[in-house]
Amino acid sequence: MSNANGFHPGERRPLIELRRLFRYFGETRAVEDMSFKVYAGEVFGYIGPNGAGKTTSMRILATLDEPTAGDAFVDGFSVIDDPDRVRRRLGFMPDYFGTYQNVNVREYLDFFARAYGMRGSERRRAVGSVMEFTMLNKLAEKPIDGLSKGMKQRLCLGRTMIHDPAVLILDEPAAGLDPRARIELREMIAQLAQQGKAVLISSHILTELAEICDKVGIIETGQLLAVGTVDEISAKSQAKSQVRLRTLDDSRPLRAWLSQQNDITNLTAEAELMTFNHDGGQKEQALLLRKIVEAGFEVVEFASKTKSLEDVFLHVTEGRIQ
Amino acid sequence: MTSLPSSNAANSSPSESRVSSLVTVLSQIGAWLEALGDRANPILVKETRQALKSRQFTGTFFIVLVACWIASFAVVAISGPSVYYGAEGSTMLIVYSAILAFPLMLIVPYSAYRSLAAEQEDNTYDLLSITTLTTGQIIAGKLGSAVVQMLVYLSAVSPCIAFTYLLRGVDALTILMVLVYFFLASLGLSLLALMAGTAAKVRYTQVILSVLLVLGLAWFFFASIFLVGGFIQESYSFLRETWFWVGNLAFLTVYVTTFALIHAAASAQIAFSSENRSTPIRRIMFVQQACFVGWVAGALSAEDTLKDLGGAIFASAFFLGLYWYAMGALLTSEWPYLSRRVQRSLPQSKMGRMFLTWFNPGPGTGYVFCVANLSMIAITGLILIGFFSSVMTTNPSVDQLLYFLLIGWSYTVIFLGVGRLLISLARRFVYVSMTAGFLLHVILLLVACGLPQILAFMSSPNGSVQYGLLHMTNPIWTLYLLVNNGSTAIEAATLSFILIPAALIVLLLNMRSVSAEMQYQRSLLPTRVAEEEAELHPEPEAKASNPWEEEEKASEQ
Ligand SMILES: Nc1ncnc2c1ncn2[C@@H]1O[C@H](COP(=O)(O)OP(=O)(O)OP(=O)(O)O)[C@@H](O)[C@H]1O
Ligand SMILES: [Mg+2]
Numbered sequence: 001m002s003n004a005n006g007f008h009p010g011e012r013r014p015l016i017e018l019r020r021l022f023r024y025f026g027e028t029r030a031v032e033d034m035s036f037k038v039y040a041g042e043v044f045g046y047i048g049p050n051g052a053g054k055t056t057s058m059r060i061l062a063t064l065d066e067p068t069a070g071d072a073f074v075d076g077f078s079v080i081d082d083p084d085r086v087r088r089r090l091g092f093m094p095d096y097f098g099t100y101q102n103v104n105v106r107e108y109l110d111f112f113a114r115a116y117g118m119r120g121s122e123r124r125r126a127v128g129s130v131m132e133f134t135m136l137n138k139l140a141e142k143p144i145d146g147l148s149k150g151m152k153q154r155l156c157l158g159r160t161m162i163h164d165p166a167v168l169i170l171d172e173p174a175a176g177l178d179p180r181a182r183i184e185l186r187e188m189i190a191q192l193a194q195q196g197k198a199v200l201i202s203s204h205i206l207t208e209l210a211e212i213c214d215k216v217g218i219i220e221t222g223q224l225l226a227v228g229t230v231d232e233i234s235a236k237s238q239a240k241s242q243v244r245l246r247t248l249d250d251s252r253p254l255r256a257w258l259s260q261q262n263d264i265t266n267l268t269a270e271a272e273l274m275t276f277n278h279d280g281g282q283k284e285q286a287l288l289l290r291k292i293v294e295a296g297f298e299v300v301e302f303a304s305k306t307k308s309l310e311d312v313f314l315h316v317t318e319g320r321i322q
Numbered sequence: 323m324t325s326l327p328s329s330n331a332a333n334s335s336p337s338e339s340r341v342s343s344l345v346t347v348l349s350q351i352g353a354w355l356e357a358l359g360d361r362a363n364p365i366l367v368k369e370t371r372q373a374l375k376s377r378q379f380t381g382t383f384f385i386v387l388v389a390c391w392i393a394s395f396a397v398v399a400i401s402g403p404s405v406y407y408g409a410e411g412s413t414m415l416i417v418y419s420a421i422l423a424f425p426l427m428l429i430v431p432y433s434a435y436r437s438l439a440a441e442q443e444d445n446t447y448d449l450l451s452i453t454t455l456t457t458g459q460i461i462a463g464k465l466g467s468a469v470v471q472m473l474v475y476l477s478a479v480s481p482c483i484a485f486t487y488l489l490r491g492v493d494a495l496t497i498l499m500v501l502v503y504f505f506l507a508s509l510g511l512s513l514l515a516l517m518a519g520t521a522a523k524v525r526y527t528q529v530i531l532s533v534l535l536v537l538g539l540a541w542f543f544f545a546s547i548f549l550v551g552g553f554i555q556e557s558y559s560f561l562r563e564t565w566f567w568v569g570n571l572a573f574l575t576v577y578v579t580t581f582a583l584i585h586a587a588a589s590a591q592i593a594f595s596s597e598n599r600s601t602p603i604r605r606i607m608f609v610q611q612a613c614f615v616g617w618v619a620g621a622l623s624a625e626d627t628l629k630d631l632g633g634a635i636f637a638s639a640f641f642l643g644l645y646w647y648a649m650g651a652l653l654t655s656e657w658p659y660l661s662r663r664v665q666r667s668l669p670q671s672k673m674g675r676m677f678l679t680w681f682n683p684g685p686g687t688g689y690v691f692c693v694a695n696l697s698m699i700a701i702t703g704l705i706l707i708g709f710f711s712s713v714m715t716t717n718p719s720v721d722q723l724l725y726f727l728l729i730g731w732s733y734t735v736i737f738l739g740v741g742r743l744l745i746s747l748a749r750r751f752v753y754v755s756m757t758a759g760f761l762l763h764v765i766l767l768l769v770a771c772g773l774p775q776i777l778a779f780m781s782s783p784n785g786s787v788q789y790g791l792l793h794m795t796n797p798i799w800t801l802y803l804l805v806n807n808g809s810t811a812i813e814a815a816t817l818s819f820i821l822i823p824a825a826l827i828v829l830l831l832n833m834r835s836v837s838a839e840m841q842y843q844r845s846l847l848p849t850r851v852a853e854e855e856a857e858l859h860p861e862p863e864a865k866a867s868n869p870w871e872e873e874e875k876a877s878e879q
Contacts, residue, residue, distance in 0.1 A: 063594065064452060087453065096445050103372060
């Protein structure tokens with residue numbers, strides 16, 4: 001029997017779920033029919049070009065905006081009907097920093113801890129551990145107006161997790177961070193996922209996402225084009241690997257030979273160097289190499305590169321702008 | 323817990339050493355507030371901390387302090403030795419009141435407005451609104467920090483006020499009353515300013531609102547000086563009169579209920595849209611009306627005769643008619659669909675559905691709510707006239723009163739009803755916000771008053787316009803003539819023959835959508851919510867909040 005929320009008893013409940021979510025701004029279709037689920041302990045990466053609808057859908061999840069149609073659920077609670085319950089278990093880090101005048105780092109965190117209803121020693125402990133986690137201890141008494149961009153970003157992340165929410169929504173948390181801070185952020189997020197939190201994170205820096213995300217969703221013009229692990233998406237998008245081939249001397253005979261093969265496309269050549277796309281996995285590539293060698297060509301280099309998240313992204317999206 | 327930085331003196335120049343000693347004193351207040359516990363409103367705690375560090379706040383504090391000292395020296399210098407035997411106390415109190423009015427009437431309310439507007443500008447409002455603070459707590463926190471500021475300003479002036487007492491010519495009770503009036507006025511203005519702050523979501527309205535607010539506050543600033551000045555001069559006789567205290571009590575009732583109403587409205591402005599934002603407001607309206615009627619009844623019963631009954635009925639009908647028209651114009655602009663969240667807590671029993679449905683959000687229920695309240699008042703008035711017409715004085719006359727109740731009732735029912743129909747018609751094509759709906763009501767009234775005027779003006783040869791049946795759509799002129807020139811001036815009998823059936827027809831026309839709104843049934847709690855409720859409150863057996871729910875429980879079993 002499935003209940004009002006559509007879950008079967010015993011089935012694991014996703015911490016984040018978008019169910020046929022739409023959000024229009026007049027003619028602009030910022031979010032169009034998006035559905036996906038994120039479970040506890042998962043990091044879900046959100047990739048999409050500018051204006052794809054990442055921030056819009058995240059704001060809806062954070063109960064700051066309302067969908068035109070559809071619904072989103074956090075730990076089974078609807079963001080439309082029970083925003084109060086959603087807020088208790090959700091931390092949202094927007095892509096801007098909200099600043100107060102005449103407030104220092106500790107007071108800032110203390111304020112939000114109070115605002116989430118934490119009291120006494122519980123609150124002091126929360127503020128202390130968040131400052132430790134984000135390494136802001138030394139800046140505790142510093143006015144937040146005077147913080148650098150990266151420090152603000154940390155404080156923002158700290159504020160997001162002050163009430164130990166089960167769900168974290170991070171909108172471009174790595175923007176403006178130096179390489180070291182990025183690595184640290186990555187570690188922090190991995191740690192949070194290990195604690196059993198569900199993390200939804202958007203970023204433009206794809207290499208970063210590929211490493212920490214269990215799943216990614218690629219969106220463009222409000223639509224979810226592909227969801228899954230990076231490998232799954234690569235496979236689904238008929239990923240061809242790119243092969244680089246170098247011969248000992250003149251490559252023209254080999255070029256002619258290769259153009260006869262039917263699983264090879266996009267063949268380009270430059271003196272001894274050739275590159276082409278090859279359909280098929282590693283096994284097929286090994287076979288191809290043997291055939292080339294058996295046909296008597298002298299190969300000095302054979303390198304195949306599987307597609308990166310970046311290539312997948314470029315392949316899946318089309319650069320549409322609305 | 324954080325200790326407030328009391329070591330500011332270490333890195334400040336000597337000229338700031340006085341400031342820093344003040345800061346130490348103030349930080350004591352902060353520490354005391356801290357100790358007051360975790361229970362304090364988070365916004366209050368944060369803003370008190372901010373205020374203690376803000377230059378604007380300490381600056382104003384010093385200006386007030388210095389102004390008081392200068393004023394004191396000036397008076398002592400001018401009156402010379404006579405200060406010992408002359409009764410300069412009341413003059414001094416007026417001067418200090420004028421000084422105190424500046425921070426209390428201008429600075430405190432305007433800072434309250436700014437602090438809410440700044441949350442929007444500095445992007446902190448989003449962060450604040452997704453915490454578990456309720457919107458009521460947000461407004462209360464902002465008000466609380468306004469109160470803290472008020473208290474600090476009051477304490478700056480308190481030594482000077484004690485000085486006026488020593489100068490003689492003014493008694494302690496007068497001083498206390500002046501302070502109470504200032505406090506209440508400043509608190510009320512701060513709440514209004516916050517209400518303006520919640521309405522200012524777009525840059526353009528923000529600019530207009532802040533200009534209007536500053537003008538309004540400036541007007542209040544001067545008005546308060548004159549009023550308090552007048553009060554201080556007359557207080558000697560006032561304070562011995564019973565009516566003065568009764569009047570104050572009545573005023574306090576109005577103040578408290580209106581305060582609650584605006585607080586609820588301001589909270590509703592920033593609440594999320596599926597929340598029930600109407601029912602709490604309607605409850606307060608209901609209570610406010612009950613208080614009003616209670617005071618009128620009390621005032622009447624305090625007198626020996628019932629000769630003022632007619633005047634009381636007239637005044638009540640006039641005020642409550644206006645009240646329900648204004649409130650009705652807002653309530654009938656509400657959105658006609660109930661969110662799933664609201665549907666969870668709809669009344670279920672037969673009695674509950676009959677009496678409590680009208681407290682549910684929605685323009686139709688809002689219309690019926692206003693009409694029902696107004697009808698109750700009108701019927702009570704008619705019954706009282708029926709019983710006591712012989713003992714009432716002749717001004718206003720009995721037939722004037724009767725027609726005033728009937729025609730006034732009809733006008734309110736017609737205008738609210740037609741306005742509501744227009745709004746729902748407009749909503750088929752465009753989005754009509756609550757403000758737009760309210761404006762539609764105002765425009766309807768203006769057109770109804772203005773159109774016959776124009777027609778009559780164009781058709782009359784010499785340009786003078788006489789009242790006639792053509793003007794019956796003009797409630798203002800009609801009722802004005804009825805009260806001033808009597809029932810014959812407007813052919814009241816004919817008019818009620820037309821208006822009362824018209825009102826009933828409008829009422830009927832509205833019933834279709836009212837019944838649509840009544841179709842909503844209580845919906846079950848989503849399983850997930852029920853699950854959590856059971857977890858959080860292991861005993862789901864809630865006490866019945868009204869007798870009807872008990873019946874409902876019994877019928878469930
Ligand atoms: N408040 C709004 N009013 C009108 N249009 C909006 C509003 N917010 C977003 N949009 C539009 O919705 C679309 C999606 O915007 P969104 O901010 O979600 O994109 P994004 O994926 O976060 O982009 P970016 O990578 O640049 O942050 C855009 O076309 C944007 O113009
Ligand atoms: Mg964005």
